[in-house]
Each structure stands twice: as C-alpha cells, then as structure tokens.
Amino acid sequence: MYYKVVVVPSPKARPHELSDEAAAFPTKLPQREPRASPERAMTASASAPATVVEPAFFLSPLRHTKTVYLIRHGEGYHNVAGEIDHDLYRSELYADAHLTRKGWEQCAALKSHIDAATTHDGKDSLVDRLELVVVSPLMRALETAVGCLGGDTVVETESVGSLLATATDPAEEIRPGNPAIAARRTRLRDPLPFVACELCREHIGLNPCDRRGAISGYAVRFPGVDFSGIPETDELWGTMNESNAAMCERAARFMRWLMLRPEREIAVVTHSAFMSAMLREFGADERLGCTPAVTEETRRWPNNCELRPMMLVDPGGGGGHDPMFFLGGDTAAERGAKT
Secondary structure (H helix, E strand, O other): OOOOEEOOOOOOHHHHHOOOOOOHHOOOOOOOOOOOOOHHHHOOOOOOOOOOOOOOOOOHHHEEEEEEEEEOOOOOOHHHHHHHHHHHHOOOOHHHOOEEEHHHHHHHHHHHHHOOOEEEOOOOOOHHHHEEEEEOOOHHHHHHHHHOOOOOEEOOOOOOOOOOEEEEEOEOOOOOOEEEEEEOOOOOOOOOOOOOHHHHHHOOOOOOHHOOOOHHHHHHHOOOEEEOOOOEEEEOOOOOOOOHHHHHHHHHHHHHHHHHHHOOOEEEEEEHHHHHHHHHHEEOHHHHOOOOHHHHHHHHHOOOOEEEEEEOOOOOOOOOOOOOOOOOOOOHHHHHHHO
C-alpha cells in the first residue's frame, strides 16, 4: 500500500530570492498552538474548549492536491565511480552518465513492484491510475523512466506500434546495451504519456554527469518521450554552481508547474540532490505535528530507484477543477433553469 505524506511550502523560503512565479507560494505557515499529545486527545472531554485539543490532522480540498510518485534514477556509472573516489564526479568519462547493468536491474525490480501494486481489495491496479510520467532530461533519468514505467522489451522489427525507447549496443564502461522498449499501455491510457521537464533535473553545477546532451539525440533514442518544451542544447550547465536556495526555488517552480497541469496522478523520475532538497525544504515536518514515521520519508537521502509516493498540497489554492465537486443547494430542475 502506498503511504502519502503532505508536501507544503517551507517558512525558510526567502521571498526576495524567488522568481515572480515561485514568490506566489506562501512562505510562512500560520502560527498554531502546541499540539496535544495523542493520549491527551483521546482523554479530552467533549465539552472542553475547541482550543484545548488540536487534532493532528487537516483536510484540504482535493482539487488543490496532486499525488506525485517521486522516483530517483537507478545506479549510473558515475555513482559507481563516485563511491570509489568522489573527485571522479568531475570526470568527463561520466558525462551524462548511463545506467549500469545493475541500474537496469533495479529498474526491472521497481517495474515488477509497480505492476503488482493494487488497491487493498486487489480489484484495481494502481499503475492504471497514472496519468503522466514526468522525467528529467538526463540520460540516467530517461533510462530509468522507460525501464520502470515503460512497456515490455521488444525486438524493434516486431510490429508493436510506437516505441518508447530504441535499442542500444553495449559500450564498455559507458553503457551495457539494452533492447528496445515498447510504449506503456494501461487499462485507461494507450499509451501512457511521458514528458521531459528541465525543472526536475539534477543540481546544476560542475559535474559533467549532470550536463545533458542534445535534445535531437534524445528524441531518436526515446521516440515516445515528449521533449517539445526543452531547448536543443543545454543552456544551464556551466552557467552557475547552483546554491541550495536556488535549487529549492527551482523545486517551487516545478511544483507550481505540476499544480497547473490537468493530471492528478503523476510519476516524476528525478535525481537524489534535487529530490532531497525539495523534500527537506517543502516536506511535511514537525510544523504540522508530524512524527518521525513521516519525517523519515522527507529527510532521508533516497536510494537508487527508490519510489516515494507523496501528496503535493497547494495551500495557496492553485488547483484546478474537480469534477466530483458539487455545490448543492438546488434541485436538478433549479440547476437546469439557471443554465
């Protein structure tokens, strides 16, 4: 069963450092009275004043939320080298690094987990709920996205319709080689759409592994991914050594971008530094009365190919239309007369 936590804007954000778009996010949570302990909440008198016991829950209109499945990419060649010698992250040998064979196997393990996940009664496949896959435009994230959320591996000459990813030949210490991958077809979506988004890429700094390639090359390798919103060349890498504050500002813009999309259930394939910064800055914590059972999921560094389902909440009211919302008050005839 998926465990959802709330992602909320952090009071540590500094409005003067945010873009106009990101500055629209609230930067301070309302001040609250200290929360009562669970034991006190259980024993409080029903006649006690409402301010005595504050429940450790809150309700948000559904239309101002999204379910976001955060996934860190699988093991890349740069990860293996960096574990041996951290300075190797600066090596051009690992520019826009591919997944290792173990990385692909991690994707396969996650794919099996996702395919087997169902509702509590076993009647509904959770993967059918996915409406969109958003992926960072770096090779290891793209390979992870197609490896864990794509369709079956195929021979490219087979008549399988559109391909999500083409086959690659092995290249020693660069990539292990992998067969083509078909588009993902769920019960509700044929195919499941994949969109690349530059806002969820890794930390923009000095490591060549975080410099992406040309979009025209990616489009050939991943024909089932929409790259239409990304410039052909990497216009960001080499222009800055992104600070944590700047990366958090980018994370805020990314969450705003997600909230403005029509989809409600979205998988995001991203990177450890970006994912960790976003969760540390905006993840639910003690300010909401969260216990370590919750904060452990927002503060722990993610493993390769780890999936963390999160509930993204926009307290600023930036959500869209909820087809299930019904104002009530009128009869069917009265509603018809008004239209």
